[in-house]
Amino acid sequence: MKKRISIFVLSLFMGSALMAQNNTADKSNDCHGCGVGGSGIFAFKYITDNQLHYKVADCVPFSDIEMYSSPSGGAVVAYATADKNGEALINLSDKVIVAFALNNYRVNEKGIAGKGQIYSLAADPVLDIESPVLNADNANSVTVNWKANSFGAGWDFNVQRSLNGKNFITVANIASGNSRGIRGYDIKNTITEPNTSTVYYRIEARNSKTGVVIQTDVKELNMPKPPLFTAINSNNRVRIHFSELVTYPAVYTFTEMQGTKIASGVLKANDQVIDISSYQTKVYVLTISDSKNNTGSQKLLKN
Numbered sequence: 001m002k003k004r005i006s007i008f009v010l011s012l013f014m015g016s017a018l019m020a021q022n023n024t025a026d027k028s029n030d031c032h033g034c035g036v037g038g039s040g041i042f043a044f045k046y047i048t049d050n051q052l053h054y055k056v057a058d059c060v061p062f063s064d065i066e067m068y069s070s071p072s073g074g075a076v077v078a079y080a081t082a083d084k085n086g087e088a089l090i091n092l093s094d095k096v097i098v099a100f101a102l103n104n105y106r107v108n109e110k111g112i113a114g115k116g117q118i119y120s121l122a123a124d125p126v127l128d129i130e131s132p133v134l135n136a137d138n139a140n141s142v143t144v145n146w147k148a149n150s151f152g153a154g155w156d157f158n159v160q161r162s163l164n165g166k167n168f169i170t171v172a173n174i175a176s177g178n179s180r181g182i183r184g185y186d187i188k189n190t191i192t193e194p195n196t197s198t199v200y201y202r203i204e205a206r207n208s209k210t211g212v213v214i215q216t217d218v219k220e221l222n223m224p225k226p227p228l229f230t231a232i233n234s235n236n237r238v239r240i241h242f243s244e245l246v247t248y249p250a251v252y253t254f255t256e257m258q259g260t261k262i263a264s265g266v267l268k269a270n271d272q273v274i275d276i277s278s279y280q281t282k283v284y285v286l287t288i289s290d291s292k293n294n295t296g297s298q299k300l301l302k303n
Contacts, residue, residue: 009025054078061086071117123203128182131216137188139226140196145186146203146216148176158204159187165218166202191223194244198222228296229288236277236303238286242270250290257283276302 026096041094056065063089067078080088123168136142144159155176160168172187191199205214226243229250242250252274254262262279276284279302287297 011122013126032261054092055087056080056090057085057087057302059086059088065090067092093297104256129157129205129214129216132203132219132223133201134219135199135228136221136223139224140191142189142191142199142201142221142223143186144172144189144201145184146182147182148203148205149182154207156206156208157185158206159189160202160204161189162200162218163193163198165220168200168202169203196223215226227298228290228294229297229298231286231300233276233300233302237278238274238276240267240270240272240274240288245272245290245294247291247294250288252286252288254279254286257285276300 028202054067058066059082061082061084063086065080065082066076067090069075069077078090078092082088085109085207097169119297124176130146132144132145132146135141146157148155157176158170159172159174161171162168168240170217171230172188174185174187189201200218202218202220203216205216206212226245228243228244228245230241232239240252248268250262253264254276262284281302284300284302285297286300287295289295
């Protein structure tokens with residue numbers, strides 16, 4: 001089953017606006033005017049790796065949140081306690097279609113209670129998105145592909161990269177269109193940090209209208225090593241340019257295509273030149289190994 005994220009925005013006007021109520025004399029924790037359209041609760045759900053997630057925000061700090069199994073209430077299938085910011089993340093291992101969320105009447109340890117209100121989670125999805133697929137173009141370039149729809153528009157996709165899997169930076173941004181259908185996105189990202197062996201990417205979706213931020217799973221890619229050297233033949237004088245991987249001294253060997261060894265020698269610096277004017281006119285293979293056994297090879301035509 002494909003990975004996707006389905007987000008639902010709850011903004012019901014059902015009588016008086018839902019707000020935090022403080023049962024003590026101190027009203028500093030009240031949550032007046034919070035939520036989308038003044039409804040008091042902002043919630044959405046998303047699916048990744050076949051696991052259903054609900055995030056509820058703008059509810060009473062430390063209040064109780066229950067997820068119900070049917071439009072009539074049904075059984076409580078999940079429960080969470082909101083943090084000090086009035087946010088809670090509820091994970092369901094099975095893909096149960098939960099119809100309602102409830103910010104319950106119960107009073108928390110701070111003496112704060114939420115006005116009971118049931119909110120429907122039945123609505124059209126505004127975003128489906130999949131985790132990125134990564135392909136190394138070469139030692140310092142990665143193509144990042146992902147799929148998403150952009151129902152409702154207002155979404156920006158940030159491509160984020162990390163070198164340690166923890167600290168991410170945004171390396172590209174694509175604004176979505178306004179389509180229900182799934183479409184593909186791709187960008188090429190150049191890795192400027194030298195000798196990078198592993199990179200990590202994720203897609204961050206941001207909604208400019210609601211402020212919702214969703215991040216996909218992190219994908220890891222092992223980068224290929226850059227070539228040890230590049231050899232350029234100019235008038236049968238071969239200039240050897242090494243990458244940053246080389247450690248001197250480096251031993252070179254010229255062989256014919258059949259494997260017969262023609263010549264060998266030692267290189268102790270970058271951009272040294274090897275004269276092959278005395279060689280027969282044919283294709284040779286130049287192989288170089290440095291002192292740490294890093295090895296590379298390249299075909300060369302002797303004119």
